[in-house]
Amino acid sequence: MELPLVVGVDGSEPSLRAVDWAADEAALRGLPLRLVYASLWERYEGTSLAKDLGKPAEQVMAEDIVATSARRALSRRPDVKVTTDVLPEEPEYALLREGRTAAAMVLGSRGRSSLAEALLGSVSVTVAGHAHCPVIVLRGSHVNQVRAGARRIVLGVGETADAAAVRFAVEEARLRGVPLEAVRAWRSPAYETTDHTLPAGGRFPKLSAALREGVPARPHEEQATEELEAALRDIPADVEVHRRTVEGQARRVLLDASADADLLVVGARRREGRFGLQLGPVAHTVLHHSACPVAVVPQRG
Structure with missing residues (x-):
């Protein structure tokens, strides 16, 4: 079984650029692409549900994020097999576990928090420091271009x-x-x-x-x-x-x-x-x- 290229997504612009980069990389390597969103939304929302959907609002947002990311990847590289998952866990632990069965992992340099505007996201640092697979952190002005x-x-x-x-x-x-x-x-x-x-x-x-x-x-x-x-x-x-x-x-x-x-x-x-x-x-x-x-x-x- 081919190990996938895993991308941690959160809806931020850096994570969307990571999806672009990873889609190109997956095409180059002939690997499947796995898009993962992780968050402990139940800790913050409890039983609060999104209107008419009967799901936690954060879960609805997470499913939308991975769906949007998947469409973006397939639009860029329609030949790449794409799967998605939403995990109700802390991002660091979820991604580290994903890394045990990944060919490599791709992460954006920042997340959605305000502090991340100035610093490399803590999730990226933690995962890069402890993952069992290679971790690519997208930095620089040309991060969404593997070939160009x-x-x-x-x-x-x-x-x-x-x-x-x-x-x-x-x-x-x-x-x-x-x-x-x-x-x-x-x-x-x-x-x-x-x-x-x-x-x-x-x-x-x-x-x-x-x-x-x-x-x-x-x-x-x-x-x-x-x-x-x-x-x-x-x-x-x-x-x-x-x-x-x-x-x-x-x-x-x-x-x-x-x-x-x-x-x-x-x-x-x-x-x-x-x-x-x-x-x-x-x-x-x-x-x-x-x-x-x-x-x-x-x-x-």
Whole structure:
């Protein structure tokens, strides 16, 4: 049985753009699309019923939201199989459970709350941090276009190769027919012991050189290059790969790379704790500030 691509919908504009993006992605992957709305409406409405329908008003609204989302997806991609569900649960728990039987999950960057106008929605952060499947959070100005103007997939490579994230990024690049750019950030000891903040990409070389004076940076760059090569050693020959090592903080380097990317892919490792997978500082930063959609891929095993 093919696992579906799951989309969390709530009727907001970001969630509708997520439906568009996911419909294109499902078509590319040949997967069914599952649209889910989750809310504990009974907690807030009790037995209050919508007039003439005999259902809680929130349930009526939820059914309308998923129906509208399904029509939008089918209008965009009529060849994609679409199913819907309305779940009377907290969104975080419902989506995390859905993620156990999903190929991937797509979420908008904001929900319907007023606070979400300024911050990444708490649901998106929670799900991206704990889901068992890859979670794509739609950020940036071109979030509803999977194919149009395709440029490249960016993969953030850490000190330890994240095989699941590499595989995901390779598949996304292959599906779109675009290059994969693998980026490994590195820092010399002088960067690690100074409080100075430098722009991503080392755009002030004289200042950078002054901070590094007397500290051999080349071994650190060579180590980053070796780690990058190790992460990419099994990439198939039919995928065009650009390798890049950049001096600077990983989160800033990746934010800079996201400016003209179609998708930024980062890995997330499991840590001890009641809730399992947690986001590190790099993944957390790009989820909040990336200029393009971000895929957070959990490392299995």
